[in-house]
Amino acid sequence: xxxxxxxxxxxxxxxxxxxxxxxxxxxxxxxxxxxxxxxxxxxxxxxxxxxxxxxxxxxxxxxxxxxxxxxxxxxxxxxxxxxxxxxxxxxxxxxxxxxxxxxxxxxxxxxxxxxxxxxxxxxxxxxxxxxxxxxxxxxxxxxxxxxxxxxxxxxxxxxxxxxxxxxxxxxxxxxxxxxxxxxxxxxxxxxxxxxxxxxxxxxxxxxxxxxxxxxxxxxxxxxxxxxxxxxxxxxxxxxxxxxxxxxxxxxxxxxxxxxxxxxxxxxxxxxxxxxxxxxxxxxxxxxxxxxxxxxxxxxxxxxxxxxxxxxxxxxxxxxxxxxxxxxxxxxxxxxxxxxxxxxxxxxxxxxxxxxxxxxxxxxxxxxxxxxxxxxxxxxxxxxxxxxxxxxxxxxxxxxxxxxxxxxxxxxxxxxxxxxxxxxxxxxxxxxxxxxxxxxxxxxxxxxxxxxxxxxxxxxxxxxxxxxxxxxxxxxxxxxxxxxxxxxxxxxxxxxxxxxxxxxxxxxxxxxxxxxxxxxxxxxxxxxxxxxxxxxxxxxxxxxxxxxxxxxxxxx
Amino acid sequence: xxxxxxxxxxxxxxxxxxxxxxxxxxxxxxxxxxxxxxxxxxxxxxxxxxxxxxxxxxxxxxxxxxxxxxxxxxxxxxxxxxxxxxxxxxxxxxxxxxxxxxxxxxxxxxxxxxxxxxxxxxxxxxxxxxxxxxxxxxxxxxxxxxxxxxxxxxxxxxxxxxxxxxxxxxxxxxxxxxxx
Numbered sequence: 001x002x003x004x005x006x007x008x009x010x011x012x013x014x015x016x017x018x019x020x021x022x023x024x025x026x027x028x029x030x031x032x033x034x035x036x037x038x039x040x041x042x043x044x045x046x047x048x049x050x051x052x053x054x055x056x057x058x059x060x061x062x063x064x065x066x067x068x069x070x071x072x073x074x075x076x077x078x079x080x081x082x083x084x085x086x087x088x089x090x091x092x093x094x095x096x097x098x099x100x101x102x103x104x105x106x107x108x109x110x111x112x113x114x115x116x117x118x119x120x121x122x123x124x125x126x127x128x129x130x131x132x133x134x135x136x137x138x139x140x141x142x143x144x145x146x147x148x149x150x151x152x153x154x155x156x157x158x159x160x161x162x163x164x165x166x167x168x169x170x171x172x173x174x175x176x177x178x179x180x181x182x183x184x185x186x187x188x189x190x191x192x193x194x195x196x197x198x199x200x201x202x203x204x205x206x207x208x209x210x211x212x213x214x215x216x217x218x219x220x221x222x223x224x225x226x227x228x229x230x231x232x233x234x235x236x237x238x239x240x241x242x243x244x245x246x247x248x249x250x251x252x253x254x255x256x257x258x259x260x261x262x263x264x265x266x267x268x269x270x271x272x273x274x275x276x277x278x279x280x281x282x283x284x285x286x287x288x289x290x291x292x293x294x295x296x297x298x299x300x301x302x303x304x305x306x307x308x309x310x311x312x313x314x315x316x317x318x319x320x321x322x323x324x325x326x327x328x329x330x331x332x333x334x335x336x337x338x339x340x341x342x343x344x345x346x347x348x349x350x351x352x353x354x355x356x357x358x359x360x361x362x363x364x365x366x367x368x369x370x371x372x373x374x375x376x377x378x379x380x381x382x383x384x385x386x387x388x389x390x391x392x393x394x395x396x397x398x399x400x401x402x403x404x405x406x407x408x409x410x411x412x413x414x415x416x417x418x419x420x421x422x423x424x425x426x427x428x429x430x431x432x433x434x435x436x437x438x439x440x441x442x443x444x445x446x447x448x449x450x451x452x453x454x455x456x457x458x459x460x461x462x463x464x465x466x467x468x469x470x471x472x473x474x475x476x477x478x479x480x481x482x483x484x485x486x487x488x489x490x491x492x493x494x495x496x497x498x499x500x501x502x503x504x505x506x507x508x509x510x511x512x513x514x515x516x517x518x519x520x521x522x523x524x525x526x527x528x529x530x531x532x533x534x535x536x537x538x539x540x541x542x543x544x545x546x547x548x549x550x551x552x553x554x555x
Numbered sequence: 556x557x558x559x560x561x562x563x564x565x566x567x568x569x570x571x572x573x574x575x576x577x578x579x580x581x582x583x584x585x586x587x588x589x590x591x592x593x594x595x596x597x598x599x600x601x602x603x604x605x606x607x608x609x610x611x612x613x614x615x616x617x618x619x620x621x622x623x624x625x626x627x628x629x630x631x632x633x634x635x636x637x638x639x640x641x642x643x644x645x646x647x648x649x650x651x652x653x654x655x656x657x658x659x660x661x662x663x664x665x666x667x668x669x670x671x672x673x674x675x676x677x678x679x680x681x682x683x684x685x686x687x688x689x690x691x692x693x694x695x696x697x698x699x700x701x702x703x704x705x706x707x708x709x710x711x712x713x714x715x716x717x718x719x720x721x722x723x724x725x726x727x728x729x730x731x732x733x734x735x
Contacts, residue, residue: 048726052711090699095690184732222729232726344720347730385719389706396622396686396702397679401629409720 014114037110161237165207186348337473369419370530376415658697
């Protein structure tokens with residue numbers, strides 16, 4: 001392709017950017033992706049074949065983490081001390097009486113594939129009821145797109161990445177089965193299915209972007225249980241081995257890695273005329289007919305706010321003042337216990353079983369916004385002896401070694417993720433204390449849990465504990481976002497809507513202010529859903545936006 | 556097809572190559588979290604430490620062997636060079652080096668013989684007391700950080716897995732069902 005004159009420039013090669021690129025090149029357009037991070041080599045970078053694999057988190061490479069800070073998170077609400085995180089080995093995990101980030105707080109990857117590289121690979125459609133929160137339940141915002149409009153796009157994404165799952169999906173109706181059959185359930189998932197039945201809950205196989213059979217020249221999953229450390233055999237449907245691989249094969253996609261974007265130029269009519277970026281230390285600029293921003297719900301608003309200039313004094317696409325507002329994070333509960341009758345719970349697919357019973361916005365009494373429960377033993381890292389010795393088996397000496405042998409392979413974890421409603425104290429702005437190495441202000445995350453979130457968390461805790469009790473587990477650890485900020489799913493900071501005064505982009509992800517600027521990441525989500533993993537919806541929306549861009553070019 | 560078959564030499568290679576630097580960083584990050592969460596005052600005598608003294612080496616070796624003693628299945632912490640790996644880690648962290656010095660000093664100032672010369676039961680009682688002591692003081696901080704790091708070094712070695720339901724890393728073979 002003529003690199004100097006692409007049809008579309010996409011900023012970011014994660015879930016949204018990759019899907020957008022694939023669709024555009026499939027329609028014959030030339031696309032350039034500017035990616036701030038680099039490429040990962042699944043076989044060389046993911047260390048799961050080494051005996052010390054547990055000590056390797058997902059690898060950090062040059063530029064694989066974006067600059068971001070987290071503002072003070074405030075004191076803990078003392079009415080909910082029963083939700084505090086703790087472990088058998090460490091006791092209370094937040095002793096300071098205030099909420100704090102867990103690790104980096106915002107867990108993400110910059111690079112070709114983005115955060116799909118370290119995601120577990122749950123492939124969820126959004127509950128249609130969660131897309132009408134304002135109309136049906138009087139809170140949050142409605143989506144300007146209906147489930148029925150997204151359904152064919154969901155199907156295409158599922159087909160491309162190879163989703164495995166059971167056909168019966170309740171309110172998430174399907175016009176065709178998943179392309180692959182569901183995965184077998186691990187011993188831990190089977191224990192939760194059984195405990196759930198006894199408690200009147202319905203559990204089923206989760207829909208997963210991991211191959212249950214050979215597919216698209218990729219091998220099937222071998223159930224090593226460590227998806228979030230990176231998949232070395234490439235059966236996981238991360239964007240690099242699916243959308244990007246196919247798009248690059250077309251010959252119409254160019255990816256410039258380690259090229260962070262630093263600015264945008266505007267014409268008098270508000271169109272983006274050029275994008276500037278840093279390449280090997282030099283500032284470069286390129287133009288295209290359309291520009292797609294897909295840097296995620298933290299960096300996307302930061303890029304827009306940093307781009308304030310005459311004609312866009314409050315930042316690009318910010319005529320509504322909504323850029324960075326409505327930040328919604330991941331509301332998480334995890335409980336883990338040891339079940340003496342279980343074995344080999346370190347084996348199998350992470351998040352292999354799910355319960356959708358409480359997912360509807362009205363499923364939890366007295367709270368608007370639902371949640372889902374999953375089999376979480378491997379997802380939260382109980383895959384090897386270091387995790388057990390560090391988190392589940394306390395003490396020392398021969399007794400500790402004996403307990404390790406009695407406990408290993410018997411951890412049973414329930415994970416819950418719930419709806420997060422927007423509130424005025426949760427937002428992303430710029431940390432103006434100093435500019436970063438790119439000459440930009442870094443994004444700063446502000447987070448606050450509302451009363452609805454705390455009550456939802458308590459419900460999630462009660463259900464998780466009840467399941468473990470029913471399964472005969474002795475609790476050893478609970479981790480919660482009551483006292484930690486720990487977000488993998490982030491949403492809402494460039495909300496889509498029909499009113500240009502109250503939203504950033506329209507139903508096609510097109511900026512209300514700049515006709516050739518589009519956004520295809522989770523920043524456009526008006527609501528989070530009741531715990532659904534967002535990548536499938538990001539990608540379905542991205543295909544729809546890409547089709548719209550093509551239609552504009554055609555007309 | 557995608558991976559070299561695992562063997563013991565693999566570990567030695569990984570300890571030499573750049574991936575080890577990342578692991579060190581990750582362990583040191585966890586040490587840093589401890590220090591950030593618990594203000595601990597270290598005496599002037601334990602600041603600016605260099606290479607470990609023989610006394611420190613002996614004391615830490617004895618301490619980690621109380622944490623992870625030899626039994627009929629697997630060797631002790633020192634059998635698997637956990638103490639040496641801790642000292643190596645401390646070369647990258649002045650704070651950790653200071654804490655090791657302070658902890659060893661504390662273990663040897665209990666009024667009796669040095670910690671390494673105490674009977675096992677006496678050592679065990681002392682460590683048990685440390686495990687329940689105040690989070691803000693050296694004994695507890697030393698216990699927690701050394702325990703956490705020692706477990707990471709010890710259980711990262713297949714020689715420590717005898718008796719556990721695991722005998723190899725997760726890849727390249729994975730775990731084929733059924734799993735009962």
